[in-house]
Amino acid sequence: MRLRVAAALVGLALYLVVVPFVFRESRYLLGILTTASVLSLISLGVWLTFAIGRINIGQAAFALVGGYTTAILSVKLGVSFWLCLPASGLAAALVGAVIGWPILRLKGVYFAMITLTLSEAARLAALNGGTITQGATGILNIPLPGEVTFAGVVLVPAFRALNVHLAFYYLAAILLVLGLFTVTRIASCRLGWIFRSLRQDEALAASIGVNVAKYRVLAFALGCFFAGIAGAFFTVSQQSIYPSSFGVPDSVYFMLYCFLGGLSYVSGPVVGAFVLFLGFELLHGLREYQMLTYAAIMITMMLWLPNGLLSLRLPARPGMKADA
């Protein structure tokens, strides 16, 4: 146990101190790592729905909700990014709870298919949102995060005044660490056991007094919260959002990250997102064959490691690896 904590701390130090220090001038690498971190955060949300035995391919819809919340709040109402971020997460979670309540009654492929159509529906809704979402032109010129002061002390300086890439890297890293910590805590406390019981048998869980409907909506909404936060992050770091910012393919990718990392592990989605996304970027040199090679590698991985990358680690104990 102590060894694990130590390993986690070393990983954390590597991630938060060494990497940004070494690559502080390399915009491209920092950008990739930032994106990978936030993709991991979204995938963690997908993993939460996996934890209750549902395949969620609608995560892009909630990322879109989060992204548009931030865009609209910050551009039209001039709200600070630091308020927009939680607001986006809450908005996505709220939408997730409202939609999730009815559709979580579905199981298996039905749920997968309905969430897939949800991704498409969200894109169309944004496209037809009139003046609120500005249709296909999207919302542009979203301001960078400003400074945060508390009692005269500058807690977070304005991003404009800093190395922007480094600032976003830290924001992404902190969000991911917080997210991972939350999910790890959830997985190991009573809530995690409830979620696992839901995955194995909902009827049985109900028979021992678990409020099935309540807990599955909770898990789903929490997953959506992550998507909303990540959506807000991407919106601000790219300073724009379009209906096609998050689409069906993105939803499928988030699901794939979880799968390839390993569904039995909390850190599975994180590992999956980092490995796959970095791998995809490494194949950049292949140009038009990038996609092709990537898909081939993915299928090969699937053939040899159908239970995820982390299943390589033996003996496997679920939910223990702490950092990517």
Added chain:
Amino acid sequence: MNYALIALGITLIFAIMGVLNFAHGQMYVLGGFVTYYVYGVFGLNYFVALAASAVTVACVGLVFERFLFRRVLRITTREESTMLLAAGTALLLDSLSLALFGEKQRGVAPVVAGVYEVFGAFVPASRALIFVLAGGLVSALLLFIQYTRPGRALRAIAQDKETAALQGVDIDRYSALGFALGAALAGLAGGLLVTVFAVNAGAGTPISIKAFIMIMIGGAGVVSGAILGAFVLGFSEALGYFFIPGSTTYLMILVGLIVFLIFRPQGIMGKPWG
């Protein structure tokens, strides 16, 4: 009718293998391209082209089943893994057709010229031909499944795999047949529709989504449900585009679908949970 072909193909694969074929739309695109090349570029007979589409895509399906899905189904600990594999194959086919055929929109000239007048509406002869062909294929497939020995084996596997195996049905062989048949249907649909709507390499995902919508309406894994779902989607699309043009139509269809599934989660004809 063409939608029915697509929906039938995906339902067939789902019922027999328990695999949600994400690559269905991509197979459709592949079929469209084969027809485009054989008929549009090389100038062979249209029916030859259709057959070529069906055979090519069936082979692709066969290869996928034999080398990918069968292995993963055997060694995985979670059944959802096949979905990942299906999504992976979809990506593969997507990028393959982009690399092979380029990103241009490809269409072919109508097969037959002329226009019929049916109850005061004008129907181009080529569309009528496609309608008849698709109808014929759907009926042929239904007859095949209902009355022949392989068809019976397929139905048996769909109902209960273990029991079917106990009765001496060769699961491996018929799973391959089912997968190839489902893929061939996607290829045929692509070959038929390329004469009306052109195809391009990126058209796969929307088609897959439509296929999912259809089997959700009808009920997954049920043949009659697939056909019904196809008609429901076809009509609501046509009516929707007539009254409210633009992409709002699809939004309405999707919202309607979600509301419908709240009341009847297993679709019109489906058994609970497929």
